[in-house]
Amino acid sequence: MSLDEIAIIRQMLAQRPSREDTPISEMRQGYEDFGAMLPKAADITFTPFSIGTMAAEWSSTPAADQSQVMLYLHGGGYVLGSISTHRAMVGELGRAFGGRTLAIHYRMGPEVPFPAAVDDAVAAYEFLLAQGVASNRIVIAGDSAGGGLTLATLMAIRDKGLAMAGAGFCISPWADLEGRGDSMTSKAAVDPMVQHDGLAMMAAAYIGKGDLRHPYASPIHGDFARLPPLLIHVGSAETLLDDSIRVAQLAGAADVPVHLEIWPHMIHVWHFFAPMLAEGRQAITSAGAWLARTIA
Secondary structure, eight states: OOHHHHHHHHHHHHTSOOGGGSOHHHHHHHHHHHHHHSOOOTTOEEEEEEETTEEEEEEEOTTOEEEEEEEEEOOSTTTSOOTTTTHHHHHHHHHHHTEEEEEEOOOOTTTSOTTHHHHHHHHHHHHHHHTTOOGGGEEEEEETHHHHHHHHHHHHHHHTTOOOOSEEEEESOOOOTTOOOTHHHHTTTTOSSOOHHHHHHHHHHHHTTSOTTSTTTSGGGSOOTTOOOEEEEEETTOTTHHHHHHHHHHHHHTTOOEEEEEETTOOTTGGGGGGGOHHHHHHHHHHHHHHHHHHO
């Protein structure tokens, strides 16, 4: 357990300005600046392109199995983040998974509110099917808001009658936009990244005139029947801990194979800090192995 490493990351995060007092434009730029500092492995090829008008990017190592793809949905509260902020992490997830990754820059609030993000994620999945990728060789994955979007996309795929993906991977998923989990208060003192008021601001920016309890916005209100096997990673020091626990309970009750891992002392999406955190690297490696086994 690298408690010294997580302590350093906590100190770094403590220097950030309060999100509640920072304009979205400034938060976006800060996220981009930090993502740009994270090292990308020299053997990973990143190839930008577009799906219609949506920016997208392939990444692949030389050893990647081209027949299996991870569709990655970045986090950022549905108002922040991009392909570039998550490029380093997504590339390493693809390496651990042993296949290609497809990252997309879905439309975000407040400029384009719900359900545009869900529509874009489904469109990316349909693109993969049209490219001849077998549905059972596709993993849909995402962190934070992207983890909630992963669940919403799987539900939308099922509801649309499309062939189902082989697995889903949710990292610290935000699955309840109302923030009603007990851990929102019980873990507030130990979570350096996510707090109720900041989430409420982002939820309002994302949902627009929509319903916070719509299943595609807050998947805890959705039907989990006939979803593929799910892997969920969450840290013990997260206000969103209960979102993951509730998702696992709902999925399991719907007869969905689900594997929930609660990592001691870890913070929100600790995988993002893999270049400086041993547990981040371990989580990426173990998740990739689990997903590869699941779709084999």
